[in-house]
Amino acid sequence: MTIEVQESTQAKAPGRLGDKVFSRSSLIAGSLILAVLAAVAIFLLAQSLPAFLADPADVNDGQGFWVYVIPLVFGTVWAAALALAIALPFAIGIALFISHFAPRKLAQGLGYVIDLLAAVPSVVFGLWGITVLAPAVQPFYTWLVDNLGWFPLFAGPVSGTGRSILTVAVVLAVMILPIITALTREIFLQTPRLHEEAALALGATRWEMIKVAVLPFARPGIISATMLGLGRALGETMAVAMVLSPSVIISFALLQSQNPTTIAANIALNFPEAHDLGVNVLIATGLILFIITLLVNSLARMVINRRKAFSGAN
Amino acid sequence: MSKRIEVKDLNVYYGKFKAVEDVSLTIEPRTVTAFIGPSGCGKSTFLRTLNRMHEVIPGASVQGEVLIDGKNLYDADVDPVMVRRQVGMVFQRPNPFPTMSIKDNVLAGVKLNNGKISKSDADHLVEKSLKGANLWKEVRDRLDLPGSGLSGGQQQRLCIARAIAVSPEVILMDEPCSALDPISTLAIEDLIEELKAKYTIVIVTHNMQQASRVSDKTAFFNIAGTGEPGKLIEFDDTTTIFENPHVQATEDYISGRFG
Numbered sequence: 001m002t003i004e005v006q007e008s009t010q011a012k013a014p015g016r017l018g019d020k021v022f023s024r025s026s027l028i029a030g031s032l033i034l035a036v037l038a039a040v041a042i043f044l045l046a047q048s049l050p051a052f053l054a055d056p057a058d059v060n061d062g063q064g065f066w067v068y069v070i071p072l073v074f075g076t077v078w079a080a081a082l083a084l085a086i087a088l089p090f091a092i093g094i095a096l097f098i099s100h101f102a103p104r105k106l107a108q109g110l111g112y113v114i115d116l117l118a119a120v121p122s123v124v125f126g127l128w129g130i131t132v133l134a135p136a137v138q139p140f141y142t143w144l145v146d147n148l149g150w151f152p153l154f155a156g157p158v159s160g161t162g163r164s165i166l167t168v169a170v171v172l173a174v175m176i177l178p179i180i181t182a183l184t185r186e187i188f189l190q191t192p193r194l195h196e197e198a199a200l201a202l203g204a205t206r207w208e209m210i211k212v213a214v215l216p217f218a219r220p221g222i223i224s225a226t227m228l229g230l231g232r233a234l235g236e237t238m239a240v241a242m243v244l245s246p247s248v249i250i251s252f253a254l255l256q257s258q259n260p261t262t263i264a265a266n267i268a269l270n271f272p273e274a275h276d277l278g279v280n281v282l283i284a285t286g287l288i289l290f291i292i293t294l295l296v297n298s299l300a301r302m303v304i305n306r307r308k309a310f311s312g313a314n
Numbered sequence: 315m316s317k318r319i320e321v322k323d324l325n326v327y328y329g330k331f332k333a334v335e336d337v338s339l340t341i342e343p344r345t346v347t348a349f350i351g352p353s354g355c356g357k358s359t360f361l362r363t364l365n366r367m368h369e370v371i372p373g374a375s376v377q378g379e380v381l382i383d384g385k386n387l388y389d390a391d392v393d394p395v396m397v398r399r400q401v402g403m404v405f406q407r408p409n410p411f412p413t414m415s416i417k418d419n420v421l422a423g424v425k426l427n428n429g430k431i432s433k434s435d436a437d438h439l440v441e442k443s444l445k446g447a448n449l450w451k452e453v454r455d456r457l458d459l460p461g462s463g464l465s466g467g468q469q470q471r472l473c474i475a476r477a478i479a480v481s482p483e484v485i486l487m488d489e490p491c492s493a494l495d496p497i498s499t500l501a502i503e504d505l506i507e508e509l510k511a512k513y514t515i516v517i518v519t520h521n522m523q524q525a526s527r528v529s530d531k532t533a534f535f536n537i538a539g540t541g542e543p544g545k546l547i548e549f550d551d552t553t554t555i556f557e558n559p560h561v562q563a564t565e566d567y568i569s570g571r572f573g
Contacts, residue, residue, distance in 0.1 A: 104372075194409040198473070201367055202423035202480060212422060216413030281345035286543045310413045 041290065048284030054277055069131055071248045071295050074259030076250070076289065079240065080233035083172035088226060090173075090181035097180075099188035099208060111185065118178035127240030129171040130163065134243065137170075138162030141255045152252060159257035163243050167252040171239045176229035183228065187221035188214055219302045226299045232294055240265035263289040316430075317383045317483045317514060318343050319364065324378035325543075326359050326368060335543035337378075339533060341395035346506060346515045348552065349568070351535035356544025357518050358488050360535070365401035365486055366394040366514065382443070382484070401484040407493050408469030410461035410476070416458040418494060419472055420457045423480035439479055447475035448505050467498020478513070485509065487517040493522065501565065503528050522568055526556050534564045567571035 020134065057066035094114065098107045138161065145158040193215045199209040215222075246261030261269075263285045274282055319341040326334040329389040335354035341347050351356040362368040363376050366387060387397050410419045420440045424431055431439070440457065453464070460473050470490055477485055483524045487506075491499040506515060506528045519523040519525050525532055532555040534548045548555060549566045559565045 178414065193485050194407060195403060195411060196412065197367065197370065198407065198409040198476075199422070199426075201397050201398055201405075202372055202426060202476065204423075205395050208426050212426070216411070221414070229356075233475060249319035307413075312416075 001140075018136050021082050022278060029181060030132055044283060044287040044290055048280055048287045050277060051280040051284040052112055054280075058277060059281055061247070063104075065281060067247070068281065069263075069288055072259050072263045072266050072285055073288060073292065074250045075165075075232055076262040076264070076292065077264055078260060079168055079172060082166065082169035082184055082254075083176060084226065086169060087171035087177045087180060087229060090226075091177050092184055092222065094177075094181045095185040095188055096210060096214075098261060099204070100214065108292075111182075114178050114185075117174075118182065122175060122236060122238045123242070125171050126239040127174050129167060129214045129239060129243040134162035135165050135171060136162070137167060141166070145255055152256050154252045160253050161257065163245065164257065165244065165259040166242050168240050168259075172233045175236060176233050179232065180229040183225035184218065184222055187218040187225070191217045212312045216310075223300050223304055225295055230296060231293055234262075234289065234296070235264050236262075237264040237268045241244050241268045268295050319484065319516075320379075320381040320384075321364075322379040322381070324360070324363060324376065324380065326356065326363055327375045327377070328359075328371065331437075331541075332543040334363075334535075335545050337545060337546045339372075339549045341514060341516060341531070344510060344512070344516060345530040346510050346528050347531045347533065348521060348523050348529035349516070349533050350520070351537060351544070352457075352537070353520075354442050354540075354544070355474060355537045357533075357535045359487050359544070361488055361518050362518060364484070365403055366397045367403060370395065389440070397425075399423075399480055400482055401486060402480065402482035404470070404473050404477055404485065404487045404490045405453065406489045408466055408473055409471050410464075410469050412460065412462040415458045416444075416453050416461045416464070416472060420475050420479050422476055443475040443479040444472075446478050446509070447451040447471045448501060448508075448527045449475055459531040465498070467501060469492045470494060470502060471505065474509075475514040475531065478509070482499070482513065484514045487515065489518050492520060499545060503544075522556075526552055532556070534559075535562055535566060536567070 051059060051065055052312045056062070059065050095108070098110050098114075102110065121273060138159070141162060141164065142158050144154045145156040151155050164307035195213040195217065196209055199213045204212055214215055237260055240262050241264075243258050244261050244265065245257070246266065247258045249258055251260060252259065267282050270278070321337055321339050321341075324334065325332060325338045337360060349361060359368060364380060364387075368374050368376060371397065376388060376404050378388075381399065386392070410416075411422060414422060417436075417440050420443050421431070421436055424436075424439065439452060441454075444453060449468060452468060453472075456463075460468065464472060469495075474485075474490075481513070503524065506517065509515060517525075517528065520566050528553045531550065532552045533546055534555060535544050536547045539542045547559045548559060554560075555564060556568055557570065565571075
């Protein structure tokens, strides 16, 4: 009896075509992204292979590929980490202000401003970094080196132009701030009202409510937003290339005129003049950047999955 | 521990809209009081004024007095945070914090306001509160697992354990069984009967059998129509309300002849 009913409804069920079209098109969209990623990976691998296979004596004035790339990897990760350290607290603060503290009208206006900031091209940020930020912070850098120079990060001699890795990090932070803020704001707004009220009804102050209900709920989202921001900071080219005068060194000092540069900026600066094996070497550094980004993202996934049972998704 | 609640001429607003009008009633310590009435009559809204949770909603405001042992909750010098520590609340849908373990859920309220608690005290309190909520036997082996993994009825009892862990004087329950099956509902009702010995309990319910089973006193709220404020129609002993109500509207409602 029930089987009969099932058969008859199945035969008549409308909208089968729509289901098929939808499942196919989403399958195609999903595969497309994989295909593009694979194409990029294959391109990078194929083009960088000569750099790895070549006689080390022919690469980087005879010093070999790894000597060339390691300072760049360091510079990339160091600049991005600094930028993130500056941007993340601000982003979470702004997002919390917009979602839980600001009056509604102000919150809306602020939201628009933040989104606008995300639309500014990176060349503009680079220009701002050179012409406005660097001269403005230089006296402050001098003061830091004079007074706190014993602290390794602030070791002298101070950069006379203010164009140091710290300036780059600030520019990068401003660039990744909007994306992290916009995403975390959305997540904070999605905290179930029920959980916020549970906290308040237990006698939580507003900040405690945020600590107990909002932030733990938003944790995976904050990590994802951070990764998107970090991805942008790792790959950012123009702003870094414009602000820094590069040198191939590994140095944690923030305020000196000799600064490590990043992979992306290095490619942008050297690609126009590169030829033969030089091109392959640059693309190989690109492959390394690709791998770094992949590692960082997998790490974030792992962190999120580790506490899956407590995510509230079940 | 439990205290008397006196409400005097209370009007409750959402922005300019008056949701509840002129409610005055007295709730005795260590009793269970049920609020019944049709949807939208303002009984939940009124309940939320008893621990100042109403004002959490933007634009919401309250006029009048709510006295707990003679002290007005709405005096200018009263901190709503302190009110809510005294007057606990259990919500319509179970809402344990999903990011916390069962144990941390019970301790959540205690750890607020810089509350420090030693590990042995914490363990003791967790056991006591969970036993108080009739949940201890079911969860004793999985205190460190997430609270969201429990069944709906267990989650609701976890929320009750969380509420009683901060030793409130009054517990408000906003339709605590409406999302639960009959067995879990029975478990909660038995629990209310036990909690009555220590706490003053106010419960909003749509289930009239439940009101008659668990409560000592019953308040019937009603609205004249959409857009009109809700009013307290009758407040009396539960047996009187259900067997011999004085107001026609109450009798119509409880006998199902409600239009």
